[in-house]
Amino acid sequence: MSDTLVVGLDVGGTSTRATVLTVTGQRLGTGRAGGGNPTSHGAERAAAELLTALREALADLDPARVVAGTIGLAGAGRLLADPAGRAAFDRAWHDAGLRCPYAVHGDALVAYASGSAAPDGTILIAGTGAITAQVHDLRLDRIADGHGWLLGDTGSGFWLGREAVRRLLADLDIGRTPGALATAVLTELVGSAEIAARPRATVDATIQAVTRRAPVELARLAPLVVTAASQGEPVALALIAEAATHLAESVSRIRPAEAVTPVVLGGGLLTADTPLATAVRTEIARHWPNAPLHTAGDGAAAAAWLAARDLPEVTDPAALHARLFPTTP
Template sequence: MGTAEPLVVGVDGGGTSTRCLVATLSGEIVARGRAGGANPRSARDPGGNLTRALGEALFRLGPGFDPHDVAGGVFGLAGASAAGRERALALAAAAWRAAALPGLPVVVPDILVAFTGATPYPSGSVMIAGTGAVAARIADRLIVRRCDGYGWLLGDEGSGVWIGRQAARAALAALDGRGPPTVLADRVLPALAVGRPAPEEDGAAPPAGEARAQAIVAAVYDGEPARLGTLSPLVEACAREGDRVALTILDDAARLLVRTLDTVSAAGPALPVVLAGSLLTRPTLVAERVREALIGRPVVLARDGAAGAAALALRAAAVSAGHATAGAETEAAHRRLLAAGDAPGEA
């Protein structure tokens, strides 16, 4: 596919998946790509996933695509704050060069593209809770204050990985007698073993007691940290069945997320509060509790961070063209991107 209109690229690289889209300056989405997670702190191959998502989107443009049609791009990456910015810049640049695109993309934290992918408003606050967890106050589409997002080892309180870690700890505590009984003790190991041969397939009985505890430990430490987030749906299911330990984990997760958001929330009741990430945009118990705590505030569910990244790229292109600020056409293009972007939970 060829196009006479310049193109922009938007990338949203989170802990679990990377989404890329290519759009025209008028806000029409013309191609998409997707790959695994791109957070250097939790994903096994962040650079490769960025390259694959971008490459897939550009491939879908067809043989008539000219790399010089791309006027710019924005990568919104988990782990791209100050502590991880140098590596995030290098990963984005490598993916960009692998696609033979001109210049270099702009790299911003994924929390900013989550906000701009949900609302055309320039200011407000945003909370992401998926694999990780972070909140920020946004002013004029810039992050002016943030809280948490410190990664699976030091923070991300209330996130999917945090929930998974609590589930594994609760299972171990139940097995060795330190904690109360919970069905998690029986279900954590099979959930972690998804994609691996089950013991019964080898003709052996599932491990019990100390053997099961050690098998859980091995399964956790043998996988990448982001894999703990796959336990979050299990905790949800156990909580809905009435398991008190699982329910307490989710209650604590919601409480921690609200505390994180309240730490940065912008003053002014009219400013939007964007909720992003699978824990908050899907029908989870955590989402129910968080939204209950935010009743009376203008909550907006995030849609497509890649569309938000493309919107920032559109605005940058307008400035590069000599406009001091985005005009009505750019505002309309931003809104068009939001309308065409993926809804929460879509592939």
């Protein structure tokens, strides 16, 4: 029985991570490679990163021992609908020496499973973007937001960054001395906090600094909001409160008001100890006072757990989950 292994992969936009587990929860190998999101990088490139991470994780192990695998990735549905993409992933799987089948799940399900073993619950993710999903029987069910920066992702890192710039531009329009957050944003964007004699020149320089980059890069300003809020800056605190309200509103679009299932918080803005994470916890606790609140953890381990839980050797999937994620209640 200790011969049996499972593989989990968490394929993200900036990194791909692989974990090999025994069915008792021992981590025997881990691997890491570059961003492998097939939607943004193309399936061939994503499959190449997948293979790199798999080979590293399996370096000291016999791949024939692996009996099940799960890949979590954003845009899983699009990959499954694309025969060429699916074939590229099949080849990478085979080239790593794996002969077992594998399942593909959305990254939101894997994030949920890294925070809770309960079959039903809610996952709320806020990083560069923002998305919420209901999980039913450990599958993604209804989804809210995740509409992208142009039409949604309200309360996300992009949203925080854009709103911080908008507050700065309003200060410049009004002729109000920018506060600490606006000053930090201006310095980050144009390299100086000095306002031109004709403030419209500073407005134009700010807009040009933003529009020179891809819009989604506004998310790079979110840490300025988080830091300023931690220091009690009033504009930053207001933006954090507004973001938390928006994120809770997204959850309420799909989560019943009387639900007592777990809520898992994922994404860089909610897994770190940020003022936004605190504000979102407060909002969720206000709407759903009886819901257990968890934080997402190691996605590759969660993917491996999703692969393991259906094996006959795993008689208590919840106990295995508790061993893998000891810090989540």
